[in-house]
Amino acid sequence: MSTFLHMRVSGATFTFINKCDFTAGREFSPSAGSPKLDSTGFELSKGTSRLFQAPTGWSGRFWGRTGCTFDNSGQGSCITGDCGSGQAECNGAGATPPATLAEFTLGVWFTRFLRRELS
Secondary structure (H helix, E strand, O other): OEEEEEEEOOOEEEEEEOOOOOOEEEEEEEOOOOOOOOOOEEEEOOOOEEEEEEOOOOEEEEEEEEOOEEOOOOEEEOOEOOOOOOEOOOOOOOOOOOOOEEEEEOOOEEEEEEEOOOO
């Protein structure tokens, strides 16, 4: 017996939690044609979290930034994951090495195939 399960997906919520002993930054870069989320970058103090809702069909990358220093006007840079914008937000610019990226594409449909064999 085989069964197909179809579900409509309505976006996703991404939760970022800083479990490091220091303040760390997170950056987003939507793929071409994907909408910008609430922010393209932010800082998370130790032990804090932040949620972002991404719509169905969103595609883009997330990466962390460390060793960041920004002045009162928001100008600065990071040792890892810097994007060269000179600002806390990358505004669509990608990460320069060293950086670890996570890339997501949220589909509209999720299909799961279940197969059962009976003896």
